[in-house]
Amino acid sequence: MWSPLQKRGEVGIPIEPIFRTDPKDYSEEEKAKLKVKGLKEDSIGIYTSFRDLSHDDLEKEVSLIAKSFGIYLEFNRDKMKLTNVKDWIYMIRVPIPGGGPIRPNQWRILDDISNKYTISDAYTGYPLPSLKLTTRQAVQFHHVKKKDLVNVIREIAQSGFLTLNGCGDNVRNTIACPLSKYYIFDSNSLAIKIANYFRLPTELFIQVFEIPVTENIPSEKSFEYADNLLPRKFKIGIAGVVRTTDGKYVIDNCVEIRANDIGVVPIIEEDKVVGYQIYVGGSMGENNSYPTFSAFGLPLGTVGSEDELIKVLDSLVKIQQEWGDRRNRHWARFKYVVYKMGLNWLRERVKEYSGISLGKVREVDLGWRDLHLGWIELGSKWAYGIFVENGRLIDGKNGKIKSMIRYIVDNFDNVRLYITPNQHLLITEIEEEQKEQIEKILREFNYGVRDGKPYTRLRVNSTACVGFPTCKLSFTDSERFLPKLIDELERRGWSDIPVSIGISGCVAQCSRPATHPISWVGSGYELYMLKIGGGKDSLGEPLIDWEENVIYLYQVPANRLVDVTEALFELYEKNKNLGESAEYVFRKLGNKKIIEWLKSNEKTKDLMKPHKFDKKIEGYREYHELLSKRLEEVA
Structure with a gap:
């Protein structure tokens, strides 16, 4: 089909993916992952490295593995430019499948962590402390120092959330429409189920951070990661179903499912979900040094039940685990397997790996994309969507939003919070009699205006x-x-x-x-x-x-x-x-x-x-x- 070692100017530089890479050609990252046996063995001194405060960074191999623990080693690049000093800092990401629910007591723990450990620094360019909400419905803590890493991870675990799968070469946080559960399709629960299935092994994580085992760590059957995990990150998104003002149910593509490695869309007939359509091969990332590309996911086929869906998802991730390029990370995403090997080839592999023959592709309208902002009626209760500019939850020009959310969770124990796939925050389960109180709080904390003017379209x-x-x-x-x-x-x-x-x-x-x-x-x-x-x-x-x-x-x-x-x-x-x-x-x-x-x-x-x-x-x-x-x- 192609010669993976064709040359373009430089000897030995492959211009195409090398699928089913020979282990002798593995990259440094692949060899480092192999050493820890799929996050099961601490053969590179991870435990010791996190506690070694003689230097503020991590050893290279440890920093690679730390990503799967939800930890990114970074440095303040503004400060580097001005002082020529590499000030090592860490970003910690907490994956929250489907964006929630986050109970008030859980939010208080996350908010306290941000107040305690996200360091205020003149070089940040924005007020700290802060919580960062992401397009993958996660929470990020920025500007954490190495001396605080172990404590931060342990305190996050007290909330019931873990940082496993936050980053790294594994199935990342499964995203889903946060409001669909209030209609005819609970995409949130499905996202949690899928995330639990693809969660990395927990034993080494618990050992490194000395986390007490809790009932929140699932023990049911899960995906079998290879010793070197996946070739690259892998993203799954689930579209939702919402009801329009005229009472019609429509697919809500707030997650932009075609931007994911795998997208799942419910099939609706007579106001019921009768199956799922699966999209494959989406990814935004590209590389300027190679002829890479961004791609939209393509419809692969349909399944009729949730059990079949999980089996097909398992097979698709296994195909990527086996076939994805492990020499060249710029060609290691699933989209290159999909686009270069083809959909018919992939359907055959799915049947081979799972025993399931996918149904025909259905015509699905993905045009409805709701940001879930403002007041939203949910039967006898209400939700309110908070606009969080670029996901940075701070007290700043757009009002004292961080303090406002804390005030709400301190005073309304019945509410549940959800992060949207567009970096905003939903407050749900609001009682009818609480609406007026919430509106008063919004005004008191100056929400809805920037520099005295209402947020614009x-x-x-x-x-x-x-x-x-x-x-x-x-x-x-x-x-x-x-x-x-x-x-x-x-x-x-x-x-x-x-x-x-x-x-x-x-x-x-x-x-x-x-x-x-x-x-x-x-x-x-x-x-x-x-x-x-x-x-x-x-x-x-x-x-x-x-x-x-x-x-x-x-x-x-x-x-x-x-x-x-x-x-x-x-x-x-x-x-x-x-x-x-x-x-x-x-x-x-x-x-x-x-x-x-x-x-x-x-x-x-x-x-x-x-x-x-x-x-x-x-x-x-x-x-x-x-x-x-x-x-x-x-x-």
Whole structure:
């Protein structure tokens, strides 16, 4: 099919994935994972390393394994730039399947940990302490010091949550629509069941952090991880079902299931869930040094029951575990197995591994994407969705939100909290008689306004990942930059335009920016690449002139993003009759017309210099070629 060791300039650099990699070709990461036997043996001194305070970092092999424990070794990159001192810090991630429920006593523990251990630092650029909510419905603690690591993990465990599977080469936190459980499909409980099935072995984790064994650690049958775990991270998302104002049940794609390695969508007939459709091969991440690509998941087939679903999920993860590239991490995601080997091949492997023949692909509408904000009626009770800008729960310009949530959980023991897949926070189980009290609290803590003005449509619909200063993969700012970009766009009069913006500090694209009509991806320090045309049916892509084989707006300076974004807003306004959303408008116009518009616009014409970037263009060209082949197999 292809030669994995074809050369492109450099001897020995493979230009294609090496599936079923020979162990002699394993990467350093794979060899390190093998040493701990699938997180079952401490053969590299993990216990000792966490307690060795003679240095603030971790040994390389330990830092690789620590990811599966939910721990990232980082350093303050702002401080490094200014002082040339590598100030080692840690990010700790707590996976919460389906986003919850989080009981008040559990939230108090997490909030206390943030107050105690997330260090205030002049170099952070935002107020601390803080809690960071993620697009994968997890909680992150930033700026934790090594001396506090063991205590933080132990105190998190007291809440009933564990940090296992928070990071690393395993099945990550299973995400799901947080409100679907209140209608006809409990996606939350299914997410918890799947997460428990794919949880890593707990014995070594308990030993390293000296955690008392609790009933919260499941002991039922679970997935059998290989000694070197999975080739890369693996993400599963479950769409939900919500009811519209006219009483109709619709699929809620708040999780953006096609951005996951596996997406699960309930099939509804006569207001009942009668089965599940499975999507495979989604992933945002790419690599600028190789012809990689972002990809949307494709429909593989259907199953008729939850038991069949678990068996098929098991087989798909096993296929990735066996076939995924273990030499080249940039080609190790499941999407490359899916897109290069094909859907028919994958269906055959699923039958071989699970004994289940998948049913035919069904036509499913994934167009409804609810942010779950404001008041939501849930039968006799209510929920209120709190907008948390970029997931950073702090007391800042958007009100004293962190203190407000703490006040609510201290005074309303009946409520349950859920993190949404868009980094917001839901307060559920609110009684009718409590609504007025909640509204009063919102006002008292200045929720709903930024600098004295109500949150705008543009701000609420846009999102960013963490970026600088803590994410070591990030090229530049995202979380700290987007609010300032929105401020300026609002000042220019674009507050209520129905176009959202996604920003990521690097090509990992953790905030799923390419699912927005306009997205900016870090391509250097204070430089961003435009991706255009993302939405429910397609991912945003670089502004490529396919005939000239060049990219435009690959490295736009941070102070010029507002000009390009405004020019794109103007283009949308002139052509909004072409489609029902900005995604369709930009797709209908096509790259040629967008390039012509930006070349003729006074605000942007000086930026429109072609960039020759063969690897990036080659990756996306291959994606389109493979996508055409795979769509033929969908039928």
